[in-house]
Amino acid sequence: MNLFCKIFVDVDLPKEGLVQKIADCTSGKNERWSVRTNWGEIDVVNNEDFDENRAIQEPDGFLFYRFYLEMEPEAAVPEEVYIKSVGTLLSDLWDLDAKAVAACDFEESLPMKGGYNSPRR
Incomplete structure (x- = not known):
């Protein structure tokens, strides 16, 4: 499975603020x-x-949406740990009242299946 993931994000923050929120969450x-x-x-x-x-x-x-995030796992990180971490980040973005939708091969394994059919989108 390809583990590259893109998350489209719309949030009322400047880019610097979004980067810092992601750093804080992760x-x-x-x-x-x-x-x-x-x-x-x-x-x-x-x-x-x-x-x-x-x-x-x-x-x-x-x-x-205003931004997108691109991510891939570090070489030594197990697939399941990476997918769980992406899911946690997605949930954290929603908790910040951001609109966020993941586009990746493992969307089905993410909270709300990546957010495509989420009422918050």
């Missing part, structure tokens, strides 16, 4: 636009396709 180290954790690295990226109206109106509106 006990990771803030490295400018990335967070290094003990299970992987998370890159925070401005979504070039960001469109507030399309994010609300389109069926796949999450593709137009």
Whole structure:
């Protein structure tokens, strides 16, 4: 299974604030636009396709959220630990009142199946 994961995120924070919140949630180290954790690295990226109206109106509106996170596991991290950690991060983002939807091969193993059908999206 491919363990690359992308999480689309819409939150009322500047990019710096989102990076810091992710570092806090994961006990990771803030490295400018990335967070290094003990299970992987998370890159925070401005979504070039960001469109507030399309994010609300389109069926796949999450593709137009303000940011996305890209992550892959560290080489020595077991698959199940990584997937559980991604799920915890997703739940933590929802707890911050962020809209967040995961796009990855293991969405079915994540809370609310990655959030695609979540009423919070």
